């Protein structure tokens with residue numbers, strides 16, 4: 361397996377994505393991995409922060425050279441597969457179990473330099489009461505012990521290795537089979553409509569007054 365080597369582990373760091381970006385800029389090979397027990401400046405999508413009590417979450421970032429198209433969806437599928445049969449995907453790649461977000465993925469790409477950093481956070485042993493109160497309604501946890509973090513990392517890397525090599529159709533089929541939003545009413549900055557899955561570019565399709573809109577970025581909310 362090419363993912364996970366070399367590996368740098370930090371007991372405490374700012375953000376593993378920042379560490380991995382530094383490695384990428386320094387020439388680290390495809391698959392180089394940064395993990396941490398604690399992040400003091402963990403980042404989420406859309407400028408949000410990502411919080412997890414020390415030692416309770418899988419916090420990792422990979423350097424990927426020549427990343428394939430649909431990286432964000434591939435990563436969501438792989439993490440869901442590593443977790444649980446019940447894991448579902450909220451576009452583009454939030455991983456939910458029983459409607460609660462247990463894992464988040466942050467892709468930071470440098471297309472012109474042909475690399476990306478793929479950051480993954482999974483609430484493995486997180487106690488929800490220890491998370492910031494604004495997350496209490498939406499966050500979930502696997503509710504496992506801390507000893508489950510390392511085996512889960514192995515499962516995520518194996519699933520990713522497979523999914524990074526898949527054809528686009530295989531990725532889309534796998535993503536669609538775990539689509540948490542299909543048929544539900546969602547709201548985004550342009551309005552409110554019914555989620556209709558993803559197109560071949562990984563955009564979210566939303567039906568509104570008989571027309572189908574393709575969203576390629578931004579946030580959607582369940583109504």
Ligand code: BTN
Nearest residue numbers: 375402403404405464465479481
């Ligand atoms: C999101 O759902 O908003 C994405 C969350 C991504 C969190 C992970 S934790 C490891 C890596 N380092 C970071 O600073 N963020 C990602």
